[in-house]
Structures are given as C-alpha cells and as structure tokens.
Amino acid sequence: MDVRAILLIGGKPEASSEHFTGVPLAMLDLLGASLLNRVTHRMHQQGISSIAVISEYDQFPDRNLSPDLRWFKAANGQFWRFAEAVFNDFAQNGAELIVVLRLDSYVTVDYEKLVQFHLDHHSRLTQACDNQGEALDLFVISASRRNDAAFIFRNILGRFRVPPDVFYLDDRRNRLQTIADFRRLALESFTGKTGIEPQGVQIRPGVWVAPGARIHREARIVAPAYIGAYARVRALAVVTRGSVIERNSEIDCGTVIENSTLLPFSQVGAGLDVSFSVVGFRHIFHLQRRVDVEIADERLIDMASTSATVRALSDMFSLALYMPKALLSNLREKKREIPATLPKAIQAAPPSLSTAAAEHQERADRHFAPELMAARRYGNE
C-alpha cells in the first residue's frame, strides 16, 4: 500500500512562538537528533515511502536528515495552499493514504497501527488523540478524498466536512510551544518518560556520549548528561544537572553548564557559569526568568559555522590576521575616562534626611487646639 506523509512546520497563528531565534523547535537537535529527523526516521521504518515537509522557515543543516525528503518553503499566506497542492500531487502520483502531521508537539506514534485503524474502519478521515484524549494535529486522509483534505487545509486543521474517526495513542503529548517546553522535553527524555532515546553510547549510567565527542580528562560530566557528536568539553569544565551539549558545540575551559542545553554549533567561552538556560545562535534564553538575550561578545557566546569548510577557513584567516589585529586594537585603544565630579544621584541629599528635616519643620509650624488632650489607652500615666 502506498502511504505518504506531509509534515507541517508552522502555519498556525499560535506557531509564532514555536521557534528559537528563527529556527523551528522541530528542527533543533534534541539529544542528538531533531524531532523532524526522529519522526521521518520512524515513518520510514513503518512503511511510509515518501515524505514532504512544508515549512515557513529555511531548512537548518542536518546531515542525518533523510536525503529523499522533499522540502517546500512556503511564503507567508501560501502555507495551506502549498499543503493542498502537495496533497493533490501525492494523490495523482499513486498515493492511497496520506498522513498529515503538524510538528507542534512530540508523541510516539505507531504509524502502522494508525494506518491499520483507518483501513479497518473504512474511514475517510482519522484524527489521532493522545492518551489524555487531547486531539493532535495528526490525520490520516484517504488520497481519494481531495475535497475533505482541501476543506481541512483551508480551515487550518480546525474544521472538517465529516466528523473524523478518532484513534487513541498510548502516549502523552509533549507540547513544543516554547524553548522552555523543548528543554523540559530533554529532561523528561533522560528519565525515559517520552520515548526519545539519546543518540550515543551510554558510557556511564546516565551519561551519553555521541561519536566524535571529545571530553578532556579534567572535565567533569555529572549524570544525567548528554554530549553530542563532535562536541568538545575542555579542561576543568563541568556539565551537570541534566545538561545537554548538542553536536559540534564547544565548552571552553573552566565553564560550568548547569541544567542547560547548548544547541548545535554553540560555543561558550572560558570561566563562565551557564545555569537554567538554552544557549544557541549567539542567544541565551533564561528558563526561569523567561528572558532571551543576544550576546554580542563572541568571547562569551559564539556560534561556529555549520559548514566544516567555512570553519577551517575562518580559523586560518583568524590565524593570519591575529597579529595585525592585535596591533591595531592596541593602537586604537582609548583610556577610560572617569568623571572627577560625582554623579548627581550620589551628591544629592539622601531622601531620608530631607524627610526628617521637613517633618520637623511641619511639626514646628503646627499649632494644637488648646482643648486637645491625648491619653494612652492602656497606660497608667
């Protein structure tokens, strides 16, 4: 049977938050592989032959992504038209069933069972719900039902021409609305709650290391932790409390990564303390304060190029330009001026003093009425 899939990234108004610095959460690596990668891999394993991805964003480089994946970047406003067109294309090219999935959450799906359910119930349209009964943006549509599909796409997966059959999954849905959800998903995956397996070898209980990762012998990795492929942890660095270091990331000497995620190609400078944060694309997002800060100083947080060639070339240029650059910056360096006069705020009288004086003045000016008497309520005076 020819079963194909359309994966949607973005498209809904609420999807505006489903990204981090312009990269959709579904495309960010989570314990070694992106959710998109995990979903497509599972679909391929379970007999779905062809997959198209319709996204509002550019594709983030991912070597592990299946090469036969068809990628369509839909401009703003054209997203659902693209989805409809791809559906029609699949239908014309012989597809019998088409799975439509919007990647706004992660849930482990047995696609064989889902397809079997659809066939067993002779359904035109099947919608999946998680084990809590919450409806997902996951559908199986018979390819012959183009009008039903068109209706669904035009209503942004919110309304149907005919009520769909409901297929209940065994798992709970993990929403991916914000980067904080993304981080929570990583932590839950360490405890085995999500079905997401870290991509690598478990070198110690709770510590996974992917191939190519380099960890200095004086660095400390405290379980649970994940070190991605070609990541580098230098001397005296500490990775602790469920931290995730994704591929090609680099932690410089003496830095502590605590309860944080370093997204792919991130570089964190020496002697820093990164806590409760997600770092990537020269940004740092603090999970407790919910604040995203762009770091301009590349000595603190930087991002390496996603291309190995560019990385090598930039290192070579940096080597060649190091001395001239250092000379130039020394020549240009200006002495910091310290004002000789103290700022006004420091020179001004403390408010408490002026209040005390003012109060006194007020007291002196006040005249009590001659008949006024005051007595203590519980006193004997």
Next chain:
Amino acid sequence: MKICLVTAFPPSRRGLNEYGYHIAKELQRDPLLSLTVLADELDSPQPEVEGFDVVRCWSFDKLSNPLRLLKAIRDVKPDVVWFNLLFSTFGNSPVAAFAGLSIPAMMRLSGFYTHVTLHHLMDNIDLGHAGVRFPRAYRVAGRLATRVLLMANSVSVLLPAYRRTLMERYGGENVHFRAHGILSARPETPDFAQRGNPHHRILAFGKWGTYKRLELLIESFAKVHERMPEARLVIAGSNHPKAPGYVESVAERFRDNPYISFTGYVAEEQIPDLFRTASAMVMPYSSATGSSGVAHIACEYGVPIICADIPDFREMGDDERLAIRFYKTGDPGDLADCLCKVIGDLPLMQEMAEQNFSAALRMTMPQIIRQYLRSFDLHKHQRSLEPISRFRRLPGWVPSRSAIFRAATPRWTPWM
C-alpha cells in the same frame, strides 16, 4: 579575608588613633575577617586594648619604618593592606614622613593589595596656620608625596573636593569618596532634658595649638556670657603634637574664670557624657585639614555645630546635610552672635540637633566599613577573574588551550 590595618592605635595618642580604633573595632565584629593592626610603637610600655591582634612595628619619625612594615606585612600575608593616613602619620620630620608615605606604593610593588584612607591633602592645608617654617618646600614635597600615595591600588578621601583634586590635578584613577562616619554603630538620640539644665554648655573639642586656637573662642565667649549668664564654655582635648604646652598656658591665663573649664585629654569612655550635656559644639578653626572627626562625633550625639566658614567644612555640611551654623572666620563678634542665636532659640537648637542626629543615622560606622569591604571584595573577585578575561582573548585555533588555561589559572575553581 585577611586585613592588615596600618594606623596609629590606642593607647598611643598620635593622630587618627581614635579613627583607627573605630575602624578596627568594626572590622573585628565580622567573623569572616581576620584583622591584624600594625600600630605605632609606644613611648612607654602599656597594656594593649583587649580583643585586638596588635603588632607594634613602626615608630614615629623613624626612617626604618618602610622595611619594618614590609617585614611585618610579609609575615601576616594579608589580602588587603589598609593604611589610615595623615601626611604626618609617620613623622614630623619631612624625610621620615615621606619615607612613611611611600610605604603603600612599596607594598603594592611587593604584590599586596593596598588601600589608603587619606584624611587630608597638602593642597588644602594652610601651612602658615599649621606653623610650618618653609611652606613652599613643604608644598612641593606634599605634591610629590601625594603622587606617591596615589600609586596604591586605591585611595579613599573623605570629601568630594579632595577626590576632584586628586583626579584633576594628579591624574588619580582609583580614587573614591567615602563619608567619614560617626565612629559608632548607633547614634544616640539627643536628650534635651540634659541640655541647658541649669547651664548651657558650649563645647570645644580637639587638639589645640596650630590651626585650632582658643583665643578667638574665649574672646567671643566673654560676649556671649554678657548676654547669657547661664552659658558655660567647656574646652576639651589636649595639645597638638606641634604645640606642646598650649592648652596649659591658656588654662593658666583663665584660671580665675569660673565659667570656662578645661578637661584636658578625654578618654574614649568619657566622650558620651561630654557630648550628651552640650548645648552646642564650636569649631573655632582658622583652616581645615579635611573632614572633621569632631563634627561627626557631634552628629553622633545630636549636638548643633557652630563652625568657622571654611570651604572644606561648608562642603562637608552640604554633602552630609549636617546642621552647621557658620560664622565669619576670625570674627569673634560673629561667633558670639551665632552662639547666642543657637543657644537662645530652643526650637532652633532642637531642630539642628535632630538634623544632625538623622544625618548620623546615615553614616554609622558599620555602613562605612561595609562600603570599604565591598570594594575590597570586588577587587578580590576582579583579580581572580583577570586571568580568565585574558584567556578569553586567545583565539580558538590556539593549540593546547586546556594546558594554557591550567597554567594561567592555577587556582581556578568554578563558581558553584
């Protein structure tokens, strides 16, 4: 944190011994600090103040002070060496004083973090009034000494104008302004029942004989007493080291005047009684040598202040919002008018007392010392982060980064 405090220290009676004592007392309260007082040697053996680790390792007017202090500091190995200084702390002879003032720079060169609390500047002292024979030569030497003092890691001065002078005229960089403080943790609420009851006591307190003279005060007091017979003048304090026998000679001259009393040197424990009962305090100075410690003690007990109109004192009054009545410097008539106005107007006296008391609340010794400690702490952190900051400048392609890091920061421990 280990601190070495270099200061004159009781029972020595040299300049700033009281201020040094109050700094030490406040530092001693902090259980996380280890304090060693490097004090001046006593002329005759006396018991040390209890509860302090005092090493008497330098002497007034001795040229060997730098070497002796260096040895003592090396033995203690402190994190901070804190100097509590006047220009004349280490001696009256110019060579000994200059040698002493070069100690902070030497300590810095030896690798110790050095902080100087400088109570006055030569630029602001009227050397004529101070009884100096060669004022011009002193001025030049003073400027040189100031430059040498600025070689310390950081310098604190007690008036904003001094900071301005050090930065603009001497190009000083690490110069801070810190309030003098009231020498106590808790100021005393003024008790007006003890004042003017039955006499109004006018207090003059200090080390007399140079720019602090008593003639003008006694002359104006005679006029005050004519108008207000209940007024009494209390002259407290001893001679300035440069004017031995001055107070005694004045006391002798007015021995028969029952309205003027001389207390002589006032021990620390007698100060509260002296100030509590004072209706006003007079500072009959001809020039200033910095922020006045006496004015701050008056604030501590909520005593109104009457002071000569000297720019340094005006600035101190404005900055710290003290209640000070200024009289024209050197004018006994104006001083007498001021005294009569304050003592004769009870609401005004109470208002000034309360204002000084409320100013004192803002300048308690714990608050002042906390500012110092904070800056020492900041420097300590800054120093520990400096190698990291330098290391971060290394480009990523440099091989053996980990080895370089370990060599550059041998004692690195993560901030956890």
